Amino acid sequence: MLPRLSAKFDLLYAGMGPSSITLENTLHALLLQTGYSVRLERRLVEQINDNLSFRWFLCLGMDEAVWNRAAFSKIRDRLLTADVEQRFFAEVKQQAMPLMSDKQFTSNGG
Secondary structure (H helix, E strand, O other): OOHHHHHHHHHHHHHHOOOOOOHHHHHHHHHHHHHOOOOOHHHHHHHHHHOHHHHHHOOOOOOOOOOOHHHHHHHHHHHHHOOHHHHHHHHHHHHHHHHOOOOOOOOOOO
16 A cells, blocks of 8 residues: 555554454545545445445455444544544655646536
8 A cells, every 4th residue: 555654554553453444444445535525434434335436445345344433433533643644645645646737627518
């Protein structure tokens, strides 16, 4: 995923113990939540449960159980306090910059 954050993940895992959702999946779910403007965590979990492309992005099987909202919230809060979320999104932005353009694009759908 993002090798520069691996050491930070390892430190967080050490203090957390086993979890039903990995830190990487939490961050990927946050990308989905941001990219698809899903406002509520409850709705995000529903989307992950129902949407095959969301499941694919999170490496979840079609019949694999989706974590509950409380587990997601707990790990997300740990990421926020550890400043991992901000680093993650900064890293994603840095990797995406070569693919971005500041030119406007207009399309006529007619």
